[in-house]
Amino acid sequence: MSKFEIRKRSKSEVTILDIYGELDAHTAPTLENELKQLIEKNFVHIVVNGSGLEYISSAGLGVFMAYIEDIRSQDGDIKIASLKPKVFNVFDLLGFPTLYDIVENEEEAVTRFK
């Protein structure tokens, strides 16, 4: 079974989600629930640190698609950092870099909220 894990941290006003493992149709609900909870609590400045993400399919990308509008409507954003090249490639193939801030590292992602 696919393994996926989220660890949550804060840096001032920003919530950092460190994601690990494989994000597919089986594990996508885990990320979905986490994002839902953050939106409910109005924690909408979110950085997803993908340095531990080994795999993503379109089901994983769909989670970002589903919640980004809600988050932006609350003056928040999801910024995505530190993706491995093969994971970034999937985002890139579907045109995500034009819609999302996808940056080299977490520090840069956090800075963009200032």
Next chain:
Amino acid sequence: MRISASTEELEKIRKFVADHAREFGFGEADVSDITLCVDEACTNIIKHAYEWKKGKPIHIQLAMKNNEMMVTIVDQGKPFDPDSYQVPTPEEQLSRKKRSGYGILLIRKLMDHVEYLNRKSRNEIRMTKKR
């Protein structure tokens, strides 16, 4: 390989495909692409053909011929009509809050050839990738 239609099986499917693609002599970038496309095709079967009903069969067959890998995936669910598929743009998806439709797009982008066959209650997707 015969598996039961469940997202729990996706990791096993990916391992099966990646191991064989490596054995067939593909480089890691191609192994990743082929593996992703099989995941996407199976996920679509689980979601759309079988509408999340667990326990339905999916057959996956891999073959190497003339420097080309052929992946054949068979299910017995609702047929997919490729002519009705419209390529989504990310902007459209955002505005409609939809999250599906990308799997087929990835398959079309990453594989060399894709075809769908529907015969009675049997659906077959054939995808090929040159080495």
